[in-house]
Amino acid sequence: MLAFIRVAEVQSFAQASNTLGLSTSAVSKAVARLEADLGVKLFHRTTRSISLTTDGVRFYEGCQQILGELDALEAEIQGNRVAPRGRLTVSVSAAFGRVCLVPLLKAFTQEFPEITLDISMDDRPIDLAEQAIDVVIRTGQLSDSANLIARQIISYPLVVCGSPSYLEQHGYPQHPDELQQHTCLNFRNRSTGRFYPWSFAVDDKVERYAVSGSVVFDNADAIVRSAIAGLGLSQMPSFVAAEALAKSDLQEVLSPYRPPEVPVWICYLDRRFVAPRIRAFVDSMARQKEFFTAMCSLSTSLATT
DSSP: OHHHHHHHHHTOHHHHHHHHTSOHHHHHHHHHHHHHHHTSOOEEEOSSOEEEOHHHHHHHHHHHHHHHHHHHHHHHHHGGGSOOOEEEEEEEOHHHIIIIIHHHHHHHHHHOTTEEEEEEEOOSOOOTTTTTOSEEEEESOOSOOTTEEEEEEEEEOEEEEEOHHHHHHHOOOSSGGGGGGSOBOEEBOTTTOOBOOEEEEETTEEEEEOOOOSOEESOHHHHHHHHHTTSOBEEEEHHHHHHHHHTTSSEEEOGGGOOOOEEEEEEEEOOSSOOHHHHHHHHHHHTTHHHHHHHHOOOGGGBOO
């Protein structure tokens, strides 16, 4: 299995043999025995190149999971004698990653110098097993968490903000119904192509409002900058708006109608043995609740109405 994985990774029997410290013929025979045992062809072979077959791709993915479990089991048996190490792949939404995760990375890498972080900032749904992602950080309700361990690390409010110049010119809405009279900046979901609805707590119920405007974005930072520039009102996560609110570049409106706070989850695959690098990262983020709370909090003095 190890010989097969090395050949699949480097796409060369000769290079795999150098990595494993074996002869090229020994590696080739090992893969041939594996194919014979499985009764399938794992590689397409030519005189110039090799590549995985469809069965080879599936077997490679399974082998990675099995060896990952083996590494985790070995680390568990060894206890604290071995520091967490290896490549850790993390997917996090772009806005939360920039504002809340990046400031924590220096301390994490100093505490765990043998872990190499590979971070993707993306808002799209992630299949951890299929895309070989170790940890994902997402906001909102989880669509499918049946095969995941999910820990809530924080929740944040949604706030409607506008620039002082916009509000002076167009007035301060006193109720969500009045948003129809305002220019609003919509946020488009990249995965579905649809606008995120604006939610408000009205008469003890959460109501969704469709708002309109002349500009649409699929990037949270662009919405903040556009709101600061006076293009319109926008509903955004508190951690995105906090800096601009503190500087009075934005002002919050409709604060009595804030909807329920949005949860932030850190998730990883439900496995019997969890790799130490995954556990180290998840536990480290869970310990940062005070920091996340500070980044997501809003002073009541900043609310205008």
